[in-house]
Amino acid sequence: MAEDGAPGTHDYRTVASRDIFDGRVVRLRVDTLTMPGGGTADREICGHDNAVAVVALDAENHITLVRQYRHAVGERLWELPAGLCDVDGEEPTETARRELVEETGLEADRWRPVIEVVPSPGFCTERVHVYLATGLREVGRPEAQHEEADMEVARMPFAEAVEAVLDGRIINGIAVAGILATRAVIERS
Template sequence: MTSRHDFRTVSSEDLHVGRVVALRIDEVEMPGGGTAKREIVEHMGAVAVVAVDDAGEVVLIHQYRHALGRHLWELPAGLLDHDGEEPVVGARRELAEEVGLDAARWDTLVDVAASPGFTDEVVRVFLARDLSEVDRDVQGEEEADLEIHRFGIDEAVRMVFSGEIVNASAVAGLIAAREVLEGRAEPRQSDAPFRDKPTRFAARKG
C-alpha cells in the first residue's frame, strides 16, 4: 500500500486572534509537489446536551444567532472554558446556566465536526438523564433572551427533518439520542476519549 501524503505545513500566518476564534492561513505541501493556502478558523471546542426528562421530553432552547440573523432551535450548549476542562464538566455547567438543570446520568452521544474544510471546531454532544432542577445563573444578554421549551423526542426529530432545526450539533444529537433511547445504539461513556477536541486556540489563550 502506498503511504499517504502527510500535508506538512510549511508556513503559517495569523490574520486575527479574537475572544472566541482565531483566523490563520497555512501554506501546506500538496501531493503533486506544490503548496496550497488554507484558511483555518481556530475554535475553543464546545459541548451540547440532549437533556431528556422522565416523560421522554427533550429540552430545547430558542436563541438568536446573529450569523443567520434569526432565532434557532438548539440544544443547551456552550464553549469549553479552557484547554484542561473535561467536556462533561463543561456540559454540566452549560446545562445549569442555560436551562437550570443538572443530571445524574451522563453519556457521550456524538462528536460533530462543524465544518472541517475550514475550522477545527468540534462539538461533543452528551445525553443527560435523571434530571433535577438547580438555580439558573444567567450569564449575559443573549442567555437572558433565550426561551426554554420541552418537546417529545419524536417531535424534536420531526423538527429536524422538517428543517425547523438546522443547528448541526442539535441535528446530530437528537437523531443519535432517539437511537439510544429506543435501544438501537449504545452511547459511549461520558469520559470517552475526545480525539478531535480543539487545542490550538486554547493554547493561545494560555
C-alpha cells in the same frame, strides 16, 4: 494497502503559518500546506475552542431545547443547550454539566457520551462533544447576560424533536446530529 503516491497517502505538512486575527471566540490564520504532486496551497483556518452540547431528556421523554438569536444567519434557532470548552483544565463532561445549569437551570444524575461532531472541518478546528443527560432536576438558572438573557427554554416530546429535525424546524447542525444520534442510541438500548 495504498502505495505511496496513491490517493489517500499524501502526508500534508504545514510549511508556513500566518496569524491574521485573534479574537474572543475565534482565531484566524493562513496555513501553507504541501500538496500531492508537488507544490503548496494556502488554507484559511478558523481556530475555535471545542464545545459541548447536551440532549437533556426528562422522565416523560421530553427534550429541553433553547432558542436563541444567531446573528451570522439572522435567525432565532432551536438548539441543544451548549457551550465552549473555554475553562482551562475542565473536562468536556464538566463543561456540559455547567452549561446545562447556566442555560436551562437543570442538573442531571446520569451522563452518557453520544457522539462527537466536527461541524465544519473544511475551515474550522471546532470539535463538539454531545452528551445525553438524564435524571433531570430543576436547580434554577443563574442570571443570564448578553444573548442568554434573551434565550427561550422549552421542553418538547423527543419524538416531536426528531420530526422537527426532519421537517426543517430544527436546523442547527449540532442539534440535528445530536438529536438523531440520540434516537439511534435509544433504539439500540
